Amino acid sequence: xxxxxxxxxxxxxxxxxxxxxxxxxxxxxxxxxxxxxxxxxxxxxxxxxxxxxxxxxxxxxxxxxxxxxxxxxxxxxxxxxxxxxxxxxxxxxxxxxxxxxxxxxxxxxxxxxxxxxxxxxxxxxxxxxxxxxxxxxxxxxxxxxxxxxxxxxxxxxxxxxxxxxxxxxxxxxxxxxxxxx
Numbered sequence: 001x002x003x004x005x006x007x008x009x010x011x012x013x014x015x016x017x018x019x020x021x022x023x024x025x026x027x028x029x030x031x032x033x034x035x036x037x038x039x040x041x042x043x044x045x046x047x048x049x050x051x052x053x054x055x056x057x058x059x060x061x062x063x064x065x066x067x068x069x070x071x072x073x074x075x076x077x078x079x080x081x082x083x084x085x086x087x088x089x090x091x092x093x094x095x096x097x098x099x100x101x102x103x104x105x106x107x108x109x110x111x112x113x114x115x116x117x118x119x120x121x122x123x124x125x126x127x128x129x130x131x132x133x134x135x136x137x138x139x140x141x142x143x144x145x146x147x148x149x150x151x152x153x154x155x156x157x158x159x160x161x162x163x164x165x166x167x168x169x170x171x172x173x174x175x176x177x178x179x180x181x
Contacts, residue, residue: 001026003069010060020057027070028053030144031077037139038081040124048084052077067153074146075154078136085132126176130169137162138169 001022009019031052036045055076063072127135136155140146141162148159148166155162 007060007063007065007069020060023056023060023069024053027073030070031073034074034077034139034144035081037127037143038078038136039084040128044084048077048080052080055080068150071150071153074140074144074150078140078154082132082136122177122180123173125180126173129176130172134165134169134172137165138173141166 006019006022006026009015009022012019028049032045032049035048035052036042039045039048052073056073063069067075127138130138137151140151140154141148146154148162151157151162152159157165
């Protein structure tokens, strides 16, 4: 179903629940994997996705349609992840860009929800060495296959800065693979 139809159905109180169900069906898995790649842990991602869609439910009738619906959803999801990671960083008194990458890497292998092969594990470990912004940009471009213009709308960052962040992330990941062969 098209986003415009979902929004029109949501605007009608008699079809609101059905429309939200359609929105969940269309976007829940994409949002889950976007969140999961940022926060790593399945339980954290699951909780965040619930919080994200509660926020979407509360604010969808105010959606102005000056952006695409999925852009708006990804922006909410990304902001919720950043807030979550910052709170987690404060609770642990550890910088996410430094020492906590080891903690998150341990979380990758400790969780029963990670069923990837060694190459996937190594890529995830490499991603955890990236600064938060580069990791977000890399995930959105590489895994979600979003265009720079879409990412720019979601993150409020210029396309040029996003390209630079992605390029630096790729170089750092390649360096990680060279160092850890």
